[in-house]
Amino acid sequence: MESKYFLPAILNGGGIPEFGKESQLADLSCSSEVTNGGTSFKVRVFFSDHNIYLVFPDSSAVKLPLKHILSINDEKQKLFTRQIIVRYPGEDFYFMGLKKKESASIYDKIFDICFKREVKPWQKAEREARKGTIDKGLFRMIEDSREGVRELVKKTLEQAGDLDLLVENAKQIKYVLDSARKKIADKAKESGEGEEDEDLIKANAFVQEIGLVNVTTKAQLADSDRFYTALGHEIFSTLNSYIRSNGGCVDAAVCYGILNKARGVMIVSPKDFILGCEKMKALGLGLELATIKTEIKDRNIRVLQVAGGFEKLCFENLQKLFDQKSGKYPRVKVSDVAKDLKISGQLALYILEKAEKSLILCRDVSPAGLVFYKNFFGDFTDGAK
Amino acid sequence: MPDFQFPEFHGLPPFYTPQPVPKTREQQIDLWSSLIISYCHHESIKIIDIISFLDSPVCNNKTIERKMPQSLLEKIITNLKEDGHAEWADESHSRAYIFYKSPAEWGVQIMKIIDDQGLLGEVVPIRRLMKLLSEENKEFEGCDEFIFFRSLKELEKKDKCFIMGKSQGIVTSVDEIMGVKFKLG
Numbered sequence: 001m002e003s004k005y006f007l008p009a010i011l012n013g014g015g016i017p018e019f020g021k022e023s024q025l026a027d028l029s030c031s032s033e034v035t036n037g038g039t040s041f042k043v044r045v046f047f048s049d050h051n052i053y054l055v056f057p058d059s060s061a062v063k064l065p066l067k068h069i070l071s072i073n074d075e076k077q078k079l080f081t082r083q084i085i086v087r088y089p090g091e092d093f094y095f096m097g098l099k100k101k102e103s104a105s106i107y108d109k110i111f112d113i114c115f116k117r118e119v120k121p122w123q124k125a126e127r128e129a130r131k132g133t134i135d136k137g138l139f140r141m142i143e144d145s146r147e148g149v150r151e152l153v154k155k156t157l158e159q160a161g162d163l164d165l166l167v168e169n170a171k172q173i174k175y176v177l178d179s180a181r182k183k184i185a186d187k188a189k190e191s192g193e194g195e196e197d198e199d200l201i202k203a204n205a206f207v208q209e210i211g212l213v214n215v216t217t218k219a220q221l222a223d224s225d226r227f228y229t230a231l232g233h234e235i236f237s238t239l240n241s242y243i244r245s246n247g248g249c250v251d252a253a254v255c256y257g258i259l260n261k262a263r264g265v266m267i268v269s270p271k272d273f274i275l276g277c278e279k280m281k282a283l284g285l286g287l288e289l290a291t292i293k294t295e296i297k298d299r300n301i302r303v304l305q306v307a308g309g310f311e312k313l314c315f316e317n318l319q320k321l322f323d324q325k326s327g328k329y330p331r332v333k334v335s336d337v338a339k340d341l342k343i344s345g346q347l348a349l350y351i352l353e354k355a356e357k358s359l360i361l362c363r364d365v366s367p368a369g370l371v372f373y374k375n376f377f378g379d380f381t382d383g384a385k
Numbered sequence: 386m387p388d389f390q391f392p393e394f395h396g397l398p399p400f401y402t403p404q405p406v407p408k409t410r411e412q413q414i415d416l417w418s419s420l421i422i423s424y425c426h427h428e429s430i431k432i433i434d435i436i437s438f439l440d441s442p443v444c445n446n447k448t449i450e451r452k453m454p455q456s457l458l459e460k461i462i463t464n465l466k467e468d469g470h471a472e473w474a475d476e477s478h479s480r481a482y483i484f485y486k487s488p489a490e491w492g493v494q495i496m497k498i499i500d501d502q503g504l505l506g507e508v509v510p511i512r513r514l515m516k517l518l519s520e521e522n523k524e525f526e527g528c529d530e531f532i533f534f535r536s537l538k539e540l541e542k543k544d545k546c547f548i549m550g551k552s553q554g555i556v557t558s559v560d561e562i563m564g565v566k567f568k569l570g
Contacts, residue, residue, distance in 0.1 A: 329397060362409055364398040366451070373399050377412035380394045 229283070231268065231276035236285040238262050239304060243287060247317045247341035247351065248310030252277075252289060252302040254344075277304065292350050301346050314351045315360060317341055322374060331364065331371045389427045391443070392420065401451035403460075417453075417461045422470055426485040431529045434480050435459070472535075484532050486524075491536035494522060496545060499567045508549070508566040511559065530559045537565060544568065 238259050243250050252273075260267040268276065277289040284307075292301045306313055321340050322330050338348035352372050355361045362375040394400050394416060404410040424443045425433070435458060438444060444453040462481045465471030469487030474480035486494075498521045499505060509517070515533070518525040525533075540546045547566045550556040 356409075357406055359406065359408055362399045362404055362406075363402055365402045366398065371398075373397070375409060376394065376397065376399075377404070377409050377416065380392070380416055381412045 228272075228275050228279040231272065232278075232280035232283055232285065234263075235259060235273070235276050235280050236287055240285075240287060243304055244306060244313065247343055248313030249290075249303050249305040249343065249347060249351070251344045251347060252304050255304045281307065292347070301344070301350065303347060311354060311358070314341075315355055315358070318351070318355055318360070329373055329376065331373045333369065333371050386427075389424055389442075395420065395443075395446065396449055398449055398451050401446070401453050401457075403454065403457050414461055414464050417457070418465050418468070418470070421461060421465070422483065422485060425483040430483060431531070432474055432480055432482050435462075435478070482531065484535075486532075488532060488535040488539040491528065491532060492540045492543075492545070494518075494524070495536060495540065496567070498522060505567050506569040508564045510564045511562040514565055515559075534559045534562075537562070 235255075239250075239255050242258065243255070256270060256273050259273065274289065277287075281288040286307050287304055288307045290303055290305050292303055317340075318332075318337070321332055321337065325332065332352075334345055334348045334352060337343075337352060338345045341348065341351075343351075352361060356363060356372065356375075359375055359378070361372045362377060364371050364373060400413065400416070404413050420443060424441075425431070435455065439453060439455060439458060444458065446452070459478070462471050462473070462478075465483070466473070466481075469489050470484045472482045472484070474482055495518060498518055499509070501521070502517065515525075518528075537546065537548055541548050546568060548556050549563045549566065550561050551563045552561070556562055
């Protein structure tokens with residue numbers, strides 16, 4: 001069969017379809033290095049609408065379906081006009097360098113074919129950058145990726161949740177960010193302590209902002225025990241006065257939010273927060289992480305509370321709340337306590353029931369809901385009133 | 386007769402909510418028990434129908450829109466029964482006798498009067514006994530025959546007296562009593 005392009009015999013066998021004259025199969029035989037796992041091969045590259053074919057010197061061929069390509073990165077290298085890194089699921093990648101003058105148009109053609117369905121916004125930016133003389137820095141790449149993520153999420157929501165699309169493109173973003181992280185680490189090693197370029201700083205901030213890695217803290221305190229000790233002290237100093245002024249017991253999730261807000265971009269993960277709290281308790285600083293079991297099945301609450309029990313402080317705060325109410329027999333609702341002590345409704349109910357069990361309060365249940373009064377039963381039984 | 390004066394706690398909503406804490410619940414039931422006894426005595430109620438009683442002013446406070454739940458009333462009757470101030474009138478527990486004084490308390494009163502009258506060791510005919518008790522203590526005027534009979538049975542159980550029936554067989558009411566012999570010592 002004759003075609004516009006050379007077709008090795010091997011491509012005609014093994015289930016590979018034949019291509020007609022109108023085929024878009026292109027011979028990139030001038031380009032020809034493929035690196036996989038550190039070994040380089042000279043190859044001839046062919047591509048069609050759906051696949052890239054790499055033909056090795058021994059005439060064996062590899063078919064790379066275009067639809068499985070996760071990303072194509074464009075980087076200028078010394079030996080090649082353009083360089084294509086094609087990543088596939090399973091971490092295999094192929095590296096193709098294009099030397100010929102017309103490599104730019106061929107590259108664009110590959111690019112268009114690979115992403116025939118739609119060119120992603122960050123890919124457009126990359127292509128524009130390739131066409132021009134702008135040296136696309138690390139931060140720009142991440143920025144474009146982030147912009148791409150935003151657009152993608154927006155589009156996903158508009159499409160009423162095309163999660164497959166989201167997942168597919170999330171892989172792209174993850175790859176870019178993984179690359180960014182590696183580049184940050186490599187560049188930090190190269191530049192040495194205290195030398196960081198602007199792009200690296202911005203990229204660093206972005207990576208931390210989205211919580212991928214707490215570069216500075218964990219990097220500075222590589223010893224995890226020192227890190228959690230420092231974190232435990234930080235948790236205590238940030239939250240101690242807040243917890244004591246809010247009933248002595250606050251939802252752990254609220255504490256987590258307050259801590260990270262105080263830390264700014266250097267957020268800690270929930271796991272690190274818990275480990276930091278456990279370290280804080282071990283250090284005997286005065287706060288502890290506790291689990292409150294409620295009467296509702298599987299609805300336990302994790303709280304940060306004054307060590308050794310918070311009941312006394314809670315009851316003092318409850319007393320103040322009752323004192324603020326008018327009337328001979330004031331009453332409080334769960335929502336009053338939650339609002340006044342700035343805690344969740346579930347925790348407020350727990351505190352009220354704790355006070356009830358301590359004979360400080362009694363309850364009234366009516367169609368209007370549950371309210372608590374000061375326990376007067378003992379007064380009347382003793383004949384005091 | 387003046388209207389019954391409800392105590393202050395009768396106007397407090399938690400009084401009508403079964404309290405989950407044991408100590409508080411115990412105090413709540415004690416207060417209700419005293420209130421029901423006082424109310425029934427004032428209104429001369431000797432036997433209550435559970436369902437109807439829940440709509441009475443003592444259980445249903447329309448001012449604060451609170452009503453005692455049936456489960457709480459049943460717990461209160463059970464408590465009164467243990468103290469001797471109530472007794473179920475039927476097996477279905479739909480009605481209950483409420484005793485202003487328990488049979489044991491009436492029994493103490495009876496023995497005091499008998500002792501004061503020097504009738505220990507004597508057989509006292511039932512009608513004479515009833516007349517004597519009413520004359521010596523006005524409270525006996527309002528004493529229901531059923532509770533009076535229970536009081537005598539209580540004394541008999543404690544071996545303080547012996548009830549003689551008009552005929553052979555177990556005596557089950559005041560009408561079947563011929564006389565009562567009060568024992569010495």
